[in-house]
Structure formats: C-alpha cells, structure tokens
Amino acid sequence: MAASVTYKKMRLLLAIVAAVVYFFTKQHLAQMDDWLFQPSWQGSKGLALYSVGNLNGAATAYRAHFKAAYDAGRVGYDPAMAALLAGEHAQAKELALGILAKEPDDIQAELTLAEVALAERRYSDVLEGTKHVLNLRTDQADALMLTSLAFAQTQHVDEAIDAMNRTLRHGRIASRPSIFFRLLETTGDLEDLPRDQRPLALLANYYRYLRIHDEANGRTAIRYAKRAVRTGDRPADAYLAMGIVYEKQGKPDQALDALLKAIEQNPNHAEALDWGYRVYLKRGDLLNAYHMARAAFEAAPADPFYEQHLNTVLVTRLGNFREAEPLLERAVQSTPTSTHALWSLGYVYGMLGKDQESLACFQRAVQLDPNNAELYEELGHSLARLRRKDEAVAAYRQAISLNPSRYQSHTALALYYTKQFRHREALQEYEMAFHLGEPKDSLRVQMCIASHVLGDFQRSVECLQTVLTRDQKNEAARHLLPQIRHNLDLQRSKL
Amino acid sequence: MMARGLPGTLQRVLYRYRNPLAFRYGALLGLMYVGCCVQLDYRRPGVSTAWLTWTGTGLSALSFLLLVNAFYGQRQAGDRVHQTFRWIQRTATVLMALFITYSALLYVNGRFDQSVPTEQPAEILTITRTNLPGGIFGPVSMATVRIAEHPEDTHAVLLAGTEPSKLWPGEPVLIHRRAGTLGLSWVSRIERDEEQYWKKVLAQMPESADPWKRLIVFYFQHHRPKDAALAATRYFEIRTDDYEYACDVAGTLAVHGMTQEARALLEPFAEQRPDYWMYDVLASLFHRLGDHSKALKLFHAAIELDPENPQAYFELGYLYKDMSRFEEAIAMFKKVLQYRPIFPEMEEQIQLMQAQVAARSHH
Numbered sequence: 001m002a003a004s005v006t007y008k009k010m011r012l013l014l015a016i017v018a019a020v021v022y023f024f025t026k027q028h029l030a031q032m033d034d035w036l037f038q039p040s041w042q043g044s045k046g047l048a049l050y051s052v053g054n055l056n057g058a059a060t061a062y063r064a065h066f067k068a069a070y071d072a073g074r075v076g077y078d079p080a081m082a083a084l085l086a087g088e089h090a091q092a093k094e095l096a097l098g099i100l101a102k103e104p105d106d107i108q109a110e111l112t113l114a115e116v117a118l119a120e121r122r123y124s125d126v127l128e129g130t131k132h133v134l135n136l137r138t139d140q141a142d143a144l145m146l147t148s149l150a151f152a153q154t155q156h157v158d159e160a161i162d163a164m165n166r167t168l169r170h171g172r173i174a175s176r177p178s179i180f181f182r183l184l185e186t187t188g189d190l191e192d193l194p195r196d197q198r199p200l201a202l203l204a205n206y207y208r209y210l211r212i213h214d215e216a217n218g219r220t221a222i223r224y225a226k227r228a229v230r231t232g233d234r235p236a237d238a239y240l241a242m243g244i245v246y247e248k249q250g251k252p253d254q255a256l257d258a259l260l261k262a263i264e265q266n267p268n269h270a271e272a273l274d275w276g277y278r279v280y281l282k283r284g285d286l287l288n289a290y291h292m293a294r295a296a297f298e299a300a301p302a303d304p305f306y307e308q309h310l311n312t313v314l315v316t317r318l319g320n321f322r323e324a325e326p327l328l329e330r331a332v333q334s335t336p337t338s339t340h341a342l343w344s345l346g347y348v349y350g351m352l353g354k355d356q357e358s359l360a361c362f363q364r365a366v367q368l369d370p371n372n373a374e375l376y377e378e379l380g381h382s383l384a385r386l387r388r389k390d391e392a393v394a395a396y397r398q399a400i401s402l403n404p405s406r407y408q409s410h411t412a413l414a415l416y417y418t419k420q421f422r423h424r425e426a427l428q429e430y431e432m433a434f435h436l437g438e439p440k441d442s443l444r445v446q447m448c449i450a451s452h453v454l455g456d457f458q459r460s461v462e463c464l465q466t467v468l469t470r471d472q473k474n475e476a477a478r479h480l481l482p483q484i485r486h487n488l489d490l491q492r493s494k495l
Numbered sequence: 496m497m498a499r500g501l502p503g504t505l506q507r508v509l510y511r512y513r514n515p516l517a518f519r520y521g522a523l524l525g526l527m528y529v530g531c532c533v534q535l536d537y538r539r540p541g542v543s544t545a546w547l548t549w550t551g552t553g554l555s556a557l558s559f560l561l562l563v564n565a566f567y568g569q570r571q572a573g574d575r576v577h578q579t580f581r582w583i584q585r586t587a588t589v590l591m592a593l594f595i596t597y598s599a600l601l602y603v604n605g606r607f608d609q610s611v612p613t614e615q616p617a618e619i620l621t622i623t624r625t626n627l628p629g630g631i632f633g634p635v636s637m638a639t640v641r642i643a644e645h646p647e648d649t650h651a652v653l654l655a656g657t658e659p660s661k662l663w664p665g666e667p668v669l670i671h672r673r674a675g676t677l678g679l680s681w682v683s684r685i686e687r688d689e690e691q692y693w694k695k696v697l698a699q700m701p702e703s704a705d706p707w708k709r710l711i712v713f714y715f716q717h718h719r720p721k722d723a724a725l726a727a728t729r730y731f732e733i734r735t736d737d738y739e740y741a742c743d744v745a746g747t748l749a750v751h752g753m754t755q756e757a758r759a760l761l762e763p764f765a766e767q768r769p770d771y772w773m774y775d776v777l778a779s780l781f782h783r784l785g786d787h788s789k790a791l792k793l794f795h796a797a798i799e800l801d802p803e804n805p806q807a808y809f810e811l812g813y814l815y816k817d818m819s820r821f822e823e824a825i826a827m828f829k830k831v832l833q834y835r836p837i838f839p840e841m842e843e844q845i846q847l848m849q850a851q852v853a854a855r856s857h858h
Contacts, residue, residue, distance in 0.1 A: 253622060283663055287696045319704030353736035421804045455837025473718060475750045490839030
C-alpha cells in the first residue's frame with residue numbers, strides 16, 4: 001500500500017518535471033525563426049542537428065528537405081529561389097539569366113547568380129555580382145551577407161566581418177532564406193576547422209547574426225567572442241559582437257563595458273563607436289553619445305551612415321546648430337534627394353535665423369515626398385517665420401489632411417492661430433490635438449485662454465481648474481484664473 | 496464537502512492530493528509575493544534593500560523544501576527527516592510572518608503618506624542588475640548611491656519601474672524621499688539630476704541650445720525663476736536670434752514676478768526684430784516697471800504692426816487708466832470690444848472710466 005502511494009507520488013513528480021521541461025522547450029522554440037521549422041522528416045532532422053550545434057549537418061538536412069519538395073513540385077518560393085534552395089544551381093542560373101535579359105538591373109536575379117557563384121566557389125564572381133547590386137542599392141542586406149560569406153570562404157576575415165557589420169547596422173537582415181542556410185553551412189565549416197585555425201571573432205559575429213533567428217545563439221556568440229579576446233583574434237571585433245549581443249539581451253551596462261573595450265582596442269573602430277553612441281543615446285547620456293558619434297564620424301568621414309547619427313545628436317538632441325550646419329550642407333550636396341537631410345538642414349537654417357534658406361529646403365523636401373505630414377508642418381513653420389500667413393495655414397492644413405490623426409499638426413496650427421488672434425479656430429485645433437493625445441499640459445493653458453477670449457468664461461474657468469488639478473503650481477493658470485473668474489461673475493450678475 | 500459538485504476524476508485528484516500544509520505555504524508564498532511588490536513600491540534605502548533580495552532568495556529555497564515536505568509530510572513522527580522538516584517549517588513560518596508584517600508596515604507607511612517629497616542630490620556609484628529568484632519579479636536592479644550631503648557614506652537602494660534603464664553609474668541623481676506615515680522614510684522616485692547633468696553638458700558644449708532650454712525648463716518647474724533668468728541670460732548671449740523663445744521665457748518670467756529680468760532679456764530682441772508679440776510683451780513689462788512712456792511707444796508700435804489684434808488695445812487701455820488718461824482708456828477698451836464683443840471686464844472698465852471722466856468734469 002505504502003509502495004503504491006510512493007509510486008503515485010513519484011508519477012506526479014515526474015509529471016511536474018515533464019511539464020517544466022515542456023514549458024522551457026516551448027519557450028525556447030517560440031523565439032526561433034520559422035525558417036528552422038520545415039515540415040518533413042529531413043526538416044525535423046535539420047532542426048535536431050541545429051539544436052545540438054551541428055550546423056553543417058543541419059544545412060545539409062534542410063537542403064535535402066528543399067530538394068525533396070522541389071522534386072515533388074512543392075516549391076513554396078519563386079522558381080529561382082526554390083531551385084537555389086534545392087541545390088539545382090544550373091536551373092537557378094538559367095532562370096536568373098532569363099530575368100536579367102529582360103530586366104538588366106533586377107536585384108533578385110543578380111543575387112541568385114551571386115549565390116550560384118558562391119555555391120560553385122567562384123568567389124570573385126560573387127563579389128562582382130554583389131558589387132553591382134550594392135551600386136544599385138547601398139547596403140543591400142542580401143548582397144552584403146553574400147559578400148561576407150565569400151570573404152569568409154576565402155579567409156578574408158576582416159572584410160567578412162566588415163560586410164556583416166554593414167548588413168546589420170541598419171537593423172536589417174538578409175531576406176533570402178537561401179542565404180540563411182548558406183550562413184549555417186559556412187558557420188559550420190568554420191567551426192569544423194582545427195581549433196587553432198578557427199576565426200573566433202568572425203564566428204562570434206556570425207553567431208551574433210544567427211541570434212536574430214534564434215536568441216539562444218547569443219550565448220554562443222559571447223562564448224566565441226570571449227575566446228577570441230583571450231587568443232587575441234581581432235579583439236575589437238570580438239568585443240563589438242559581445243557588446244551588441246549584451247545590448248540585445250537587455251544588459252546595457254555589460255554592453256557598454258564591452259563596447260568601450262572594443263574602442264580601447266581600436267580607437268578608430270567606427271562601428272564600435274557607433275554602437276557606443278546608440279547605447280549612450282538610449283540611456284539619455286547625450287554628452288557621451290555625442291562624443292561617440294563624433295568619433296565614429298571622424299573614423300569614417302566618407303560614410304554617410306555615421307554622419308547621419310552625428311547630425312541626429314547635434315540637431316534633434318543637443319540643438320548645436322552651428323556645428324551641424326556645414327555637415328548637413330555637405331550631406332544635402334552628396335545626397336540631394338534625401339528628404340531627411342533636407343529636413344535637418346531646413347530645421348537648422350530656421351534655428352539659425354536663415355528663414356529663406358530654410359523655406360527653400362522644405363519646399364524641395366515636400367516636392368520629393370509630397371505625402372509627408374511632418375515636412376508640411378516644418379514648411380508651415382518656415383512660412384510663419386517669414387510672415388506668409390495664408391501659405392503657412394495652408395501648409396499646416398495640408399499636413400492635417402495627409403495625416404488627420406497626427407496631433408502635432410493640430411497643435412502647430414492651433415499655436416499659429418493663437419498668434420494670429422484666431423481663437424475660434426485655435427480652440428478647435430487644441431481640442432482635436434488633445435483628443436488625439438497631445439501630452440503637453442502647458443498647451444492646455446493656451447486652450448483655456450482661447451475659451452476666455454471667445455467669451456466662454458465658464459469653460460475657461462473649468463479648463464484652468466483642470467490644469468491646476470494636474471499641476472497645482474502652474475503659475476500661468478494661477479495668474480489667469482482670478483481674472484477670468486471676475487469676468488464670469490460679471491457676466492452672471494448681468495444675467 | 497466543497498468538491499461535491501465536481502466531476503469524479505477531479506474529486507479524486509483533490510482528495511488524493513489535498514494537503515493543508517501545501518495550501519498554507521501556498522497562501523504564505525502568495526503573501527510573500529505581495530510583500531516583495533510592496534517593498535519595491537515603498538522601498539526603504541539601506542539595510543532593507545539587501546534584506547529584500549537575500550530574503551527573497553532564502554525564502555524561495557525554503558519554500559521548495561517546504562513543498563517537498565508537504566508531499567512527504569506523512570512520514571512517521573520521530574523520523575529524523577521529519578523532525579528536520581518540522582524545524583525548517585517553524586523557522587520559515589516565523590521568517591515569512593516577519594517579512595509579511597514588515598511589508599504591511601511599509602504599505603501603511605507609504606500608501607497613506609501625505610508628506611511632500613524632498614529632493615536629495617546624490618551620485619550613483621554602481622548598479623547591480625540581478626534576478627530575484629524564480630524570475631517571479633523579473634530583473635531587479637540595486638544601486639549604490641553617495642548622498643551629496645554626506646559624501647563619506649554610501650547607501651544601497653532598489654531601482655524600480657523604468658529607473659534601471661534610465662540611470663547609470665556616475666550619474667548625478669535626485670532621490671525623492673518622503674517622511675512616511677509611520678516615520679519610516681522611504682524613496683518614491685529616483686531621477687536624473689537634470690540641473691547637474693545639463694550643466695555638465697553645457698560646460699563642454701556651451702553653444703548647444705537644447706541643454707540650455709532643458710535647464711531653463713527645469714528651473715521653472717522647480718520654481719526657481721531667478722536661476723531660470725540667469726540661465727536664460729547666458730543662453731541668449733549665445734543665441735541672439737532665438738526671438739520666439741525669448742518671448743516665451745520673458746512671458747514666463749513676468750508671470751513669476753521677475754519683470755526686470757524679463758525686460759532685460761527681451762529688449763535687445765525688440766531692436767533687432769520688430770514683432771507684434773515682442774512689442775506687446777515688452778510694453779507690458781515697461782508698464783509694470785512704471786516706465787509709461789516706453790510702454791506707450793511700444794504698444795503703439797505693436798498696433799501699427801497688427802491693428803486688428805485686440806491684445807495691445809487691452810493692455811494700452813490699462814496703461815492709460817494708470818496714467819489717468821481716462822478718455823483714451825475708454826477708447827482703447829471700446830476698441831477691444833470691437834474685436835472681443837463678449838468681455839464684461841471691458842464694459843465694467845468703461846463704466847468706471849466714464850465715472851472718472853464725469854467726476855473730473857464735475858470738479
């Protein structure tokens with residue numbers, strides 16, 4: 001009897017253990033990318049091999065899965081991609097060439113050819129193909145990853161890491177599944193090298209990339225990075241990978257520590273400096289963010305990516321317009337169709353009192369992007385500064401019509417109407433702005449004043465009382481309330 | 496009895512595994528959880544911080560042992576394992592009761608606290624991010640701070656809410672301390688000491704507009720208009736073209752009674768860039784300062800720029816009243832009514848002025 005009770009309790013304990021294991025496995029699988037789950041025996045084998053860290057074996061199994069699906073006519077992707085995934089390179093090449101004959105700048109066809117070249121170990125062809133794509137579209141993620149893989153296969157580790165950093169710096173990853181499986185294969189190849197020949201820093205960075213598809217790879221990335229640092233294999237790149245993974249894991253202090261070590265190893269490591277900028281900016285430390293952005297820009301002055309970050313911190317965070325002006329002028333000159341650069345330069349000119357120049361920037365920007373409400377708001381501000389009243393109102397109205405739920409446009413128009421003593425219209429816009437989520441309580445006082453000017457003293461008093469409930473020490477509300485109450489009393493006594 | 500209405504299988508499960516000890520520890524653990532939340536919400540700096548994290552760890556380990564005991568609690572009395580568990584059980588119950596009572600005290604102390612927070616300047620020395628056991632509470636961060644008043648002492652304090660992501664070692668902070676209903680001082684908020692931080696930024700980048708503006712806003716929000724005026728003066732020495740902001744700051748200074756400072760700030764801009772609101776605000780400042788002739792000149796200049804805006808007429812009416820030029824005051828107030836027909840104050844003023852005029856003519 002006693003044995004039976006113990007047996008039952010053991011069974012219960014086992015059930016609890018099984019539930020816990022199930023829970024953690026489910027949690028682990030939930031943060032893995034769909035690409036890793038392929039509905040077939042080979043697909044499951046691929047997942048199992050991937051889970052035990054056999055990336056090469058996993059890639060082979062996945063390829064077998066795609067081959068079987070391809071042979072059975074179940075492709076699921078466009079024909080060229082399906083052929084690539086199945087390893088039917090001749091077929092993929094033929095399809096891509098067919099597309100390029102009709103459309104010589106088709107990026108996907110170019111990428112297919114580059115992938116075929118990679119599979120056939122024609123690395124110079126890969127680089128030539130990706131170079132063409134990158135000329136058509138700067139920092140195209142698939143092309144950069146293929147470049148990185150080609151460099152990795154030819155032991156050009158620095159170039160491989162650099163290309164991968166460029167891929168990820170925009171927060172984008174390669175969109176082609178074939179590249180993901182090729183990365184698994186290459187990473188597996190690199191791990192299969194003799195221990196003393198493994199490019200540890202590159203492996204750390206490739207696992208950093210694979211972390212995006214499966215968070216568990218973050219731990220492996222850090223492990224490789226630590227080993228790279230220990231063995232002196234590109235410690236700056238290793239620390240960078242470590243820092244980024246820590247940052248993604250929500251460990252900002254550890255991330256910063258690693259990034260600063262990367263910078264210590266290589267003070268001109270633009271990417272490490274840029275990540276330092278990002279971490280500092282995220283926690284609101286503008287001073288250090290600025291120093292990092294400045295150093296990144298100086299380390300790579302020809303790269304507009306770092307220049308843009310420096311401008312962001314200078315213009316929108318610090319308001320250091322004099323320092324930003326020449327940088328932005330250069331940015332607009334080099335990329336005249338960038339509305340972001342035009343916006344920034346227009347804003348800076350406005351802040352420096354160069355209203356005509358500011359207006360010209362925003363006029364050019366709205367021509368380039370006529371559906372951008374924010375640009376119309378800025379155009380409105382510019383026109384308002386030049387006292388072109390009707391045009392300013394029209395610009396604000398255009399911003400509202402482009403995005404009626406954007407409270408900022410309503411606030412901008414309300415403030416402009418207030419200045420023009422058009423309180424009835426201003427009141428409507430204030431009300432709409434607050435309805436849409438305007439958070440600034442200081443603007444509520446303006447709304448209360450509008451009611452007062454329109455003779456609705458009761459509403460104005462209530463409005464000010466609301467302000468004072470939120471902020472008991474609001475001087476403007478305290479100052480106005482007795483005056484408006486007096487008017488209300490007079491109005492009531494008259495009635 | 497309670498299980499009578501339940502399906503047979505569930506009844507059997509409940510019967511088989513019912514265990515008063517398990518329920519008791521379940522309830523105690525629930526209260527422990529609430530207690531931990533209370534201690535995070537109404538945190539006390541110093542010893543209790545360390546207590547909370549270590550107590551949490553210890554009690555989680557104990558709770559596991561007790562749950563095992565609850566399963567195997569049917570051992571014979573006198574069994575050594577049974578006796579050990581009984582000892583652990585009693586000790587743990589006392590510890591849990593103490594923890595819960597302390598949490599309840601902190602709740603009463605903080606929840607009904609009506610005191611005004613005092614801001615204590617400090618510097619964060621270290622931040623340790625840890626996970627409380629079991630991941631029940633998520634990551635918890637503990638900071639070591641050095642209070643500016645007593646730089647020789649350091650204190651430990653838990654960071655709550657979004658504080659861990661916004662604070663960092665070496666950062667100047669303001670610790671909002673409250674007295675507590677029961678006299679146990681507690682920390683309601685820790686925020687960056689904006690004044691120290693922006694001053695530090697400006698020491699390196701004095702030409703940056705935003706840090707100056709943030710500093711000025713900070714001073715106004717903390718009801719320190721004199722400091723705001725000083726910061727604004729420094730800012731406008733660097734940014735001589737930011738006239739819109741000058742109007743805003745001058746207006747706010749005037750509301751805070753800093754008329755002289757507001758005038759000094761605005762006057763250079765009026766010469767540089769004629770603007771209705773600039774003239775109006777500056778004229779009002781001169782009026783307040785008793786320089787009626789300058790005020791008069793500026794109000795007229797404003798009206799010239801925008802004759803359909805009643806603001807300047809309104810102010811000018813009161814200026815004329817103060818100058819005992821009642822007929823002109825009446826004319827101005829009538830002008831206001833032309834643009835703002837519902838304005839009883841103006842009608843009242845007109846009546847008062849008319850009475851003054853009548854009295855004067857009677858004399």
